[in-house]
Amino acid sequence: MQQGRVVVVTGASGGIGRAAARAFGERGDRVALLARGEKGLKAAAEEVEQAGGEALPVPVDMADHAAVEAAAEKVEGTFGPIDVWVNDAFTSVFARFTDVEPEEFRRVTAVTYLGYVNGTRTALNRMLPRDRGAIVQVGSALAYRGIPLQSAYCGAKHAIQGFTEALRCELLNDKSNVHVTMVQMPGVNTPQFDWVLSRLPRRAQPVPPIYQPEIPARAIVYAADHPRRREYWVGGSTVATLIANKFAPGLLDRYLARTGVKSQQTTQPRDPDQPANLWVPADDPEGQDFGAHGRFDHKAKARSPQLWASQHHGLLGALAVAAATGLGALARNR
Template sequence: MPQKLSDAVVVLTGASSGIGRAAARMFADRGATVVLAARRTEALEEVATECRNAGANALVVQTDVRDEDQVRHLCRTATEQFGRIDVWVNNAGVALFGRFEEVPRDVYDNVIKTNLFGYIHGARAVLPVFREQGHGVLINNASMVAYVGQPYTSAYVASKHAIRGLGESLRMELMDARDIHVSTVLPATIDTPLFHHAANYTGRAAKGMEPIYPAELCAATIVQMAERPMREAFVGNSGRMLAKFHAVAPGLTERLMSRMVDRNHLRDTPAPPSAGNILDPMPEWTGVSGNWRHEPSDARARGIGIGLLGVGAVALAYAGWRIARPAPPEPRWKRAVPVHFRPARHRHAWF
């Protein structure tokens, strides 16, 4: 049933900036009580003030989602303070740029701990609460790279693939609880401080990869999922189209994605090695936007993107023709040979 947000209790991790901060404001505008979690207490207090100014109750709980005890404390604090939790948004995330074999092991591991185990800790804490009260919505903010990978961000991509798989498994396990829902958000590149906070060992400065969508668009999708849960939702047409292209022509999509990241996600300006905010939080960039939408466009990257769309359209048309065309008649020799004696049919990858 649709969730009335005017009297809902919503817990958000990663609420100190970006999508989490935008979602907190939107939930507050709808009258929800918000419980705000992140590592940066000062930034959380700023968000809480904004939510209270909108007329909502707001509670700040400093939380490092890598620590399961802290996440359980967050869940316990919310239930003790407000009696229940109606919506839990797993949103805390970090990013790492660098070749797989060249990035420090501890930095790589902590991307997985934050992005994946942070979500696991949230789900393990709140699902028993949902079971006991008989309802609840768990929203996992993943990424379009849960469908389509990209180079130099293997830890981030692996964690997002796993988050999508986690959501599928939890939905299956919760089929006996019709009022408990698990939804996965799949944003394309969003204008947030994520890339300012990212660890980087490529030697080149990182930037948001075009096309870039406003954080409020993703936040609005999260709020919509809280009201009317759905399995998955892409944010931004580029992610939806890339997923379709990858399903039809995976090899070609991988080659073009590799070029897009090299030319559109990394600048030609040098950057020193940095662990970003992965091991410890950074005081800078606490706002919703990372100002990436105001960056000058790269004509080469834009050309590759247009090429990807064009090739994808051709690939989809070809796939449709293959599906729609009538099957050829079975050769006579096959009709005479028992099925278990027929040679195996091998499919060749065209792309």
């Protein structure tokens, strides 16, 4: 395990990115935090330094490739060559597809998909000449399976999956020592459900089971240390979704049609004054710092046997654990 590396984390001002940045800081890494929200970035940088790392907050919109390049130049000018690049920045809209405006769909795609493309290109521009480095793409079970109310986000995650697979093949063909891997996420207790643009009648929530963001953070750090494996899976529901979508996609369509809308909303009405970070960050100087955790601490899981199986036994191990846990949870939620 290497320590003291130069690590870039995009989307580092909140949620999984925030928890991952802190986890890298705990290893003594020098962590560059890229995101739009300056208030969240400042707080995240303080957490990294309190954990034992060095922090460099860099405000940037990942949809702007030139700005991402400039950010990378600042990182390497301050910390030196980038060893690890973690793509996590995203935005979304909670709504039926017909309620999402074309410019909103375009914006989600520009940040959530093209932001990963921009980050990956910027990382490769520096890593390929040195023939070393690791790129970690933060994915989702929704990279394999679309669900209602998240059409733009699902489309972006599917695109990231295909893009990453194509890139991985090219790197293998070139026998490059630069590696790219993905970490596929389940529902996570992050602030996104209170700052993503929503047109739902009730408050949004992740599809259960829900996990604390520190679990994905540990997975991201592990993936950065072991980037030769193509994917890691966090949570039994993620692996169960992969299995069901592979072998019974029609059945899963009908199941999600029946349960997917209700399971993504609480019984509480949505706050009409809820912030929306689609166009401007919710944690800008006029907003607030949202941190890594959302409002689901009372129900979020702090352990993931599937992650351990994925790390130590690959897909077959994760599938075996999912057969006992994830599929059972899916059945209970029917």
